[in-house]
Amino acid sequence: MMKIVDALENKTTVYKNGEFTEYCMNSNGHQKEWAKRNADSYPRNICxxxxxxxxxxxxxxxxxxxxxxxxxxxxxxxKMQKRTDKLASKLSDSMMSALDLSGNTDDSAGD
Structure with missing residues (x-):
């Protein structure tokens, strides 16, 4: 089984097992659900x-x-421009929160 994606927002891990895609909704790995679609039916090289x-x-x-x-x-x-701007904003927000570049630290040494 090969790990493909680790989605950050809903903590879903996606695995590929043979022809199907498997979703692990919980961190313990016991609760897994098989997707109803074939993962290989989608093109890999998308231009x-x-x-x-x-x-x-x-x-x-x-x-x-x-x-x-x-x-x-x-x-x-x-419409397309609005959609790309919205996605770029979400990506920027998630990257900033992941890197924590906001400067907010819990150090209270200055107080």
Whole structure:
């Protein structure tokens, strides 16, 4: 059995055992649940996808709907940016709490 991920937020450890993924929800390791999905069915080499609006596709649409297509592309871009900003903020907060760079220490020598 190979340990894949140790999630920090909900203390879940994920293991891969053969074709299935196993989740250990408790620290004692006796309470394990098998996932219902095959772990190998997902691609391992995921390349980044270009999410820019395709101008050629927009130009091929009906001229009356081109404005709507551009507005939809802009809305999707704003949604994606908001999502990435939220994830970056959460990652930054968790990294700061893990490293404890806030300067708050329990040393009361100065008081």
């Amino acid at each position: 980044p996808v270009d999410r820019r609006p395709m101008v050629q596709k927009i130009m091929e649409t009906d001229p009356l709907q081109q404005g709507q297509a551009l507005a939809c592309a802009l809305k999707n871009k704003k």
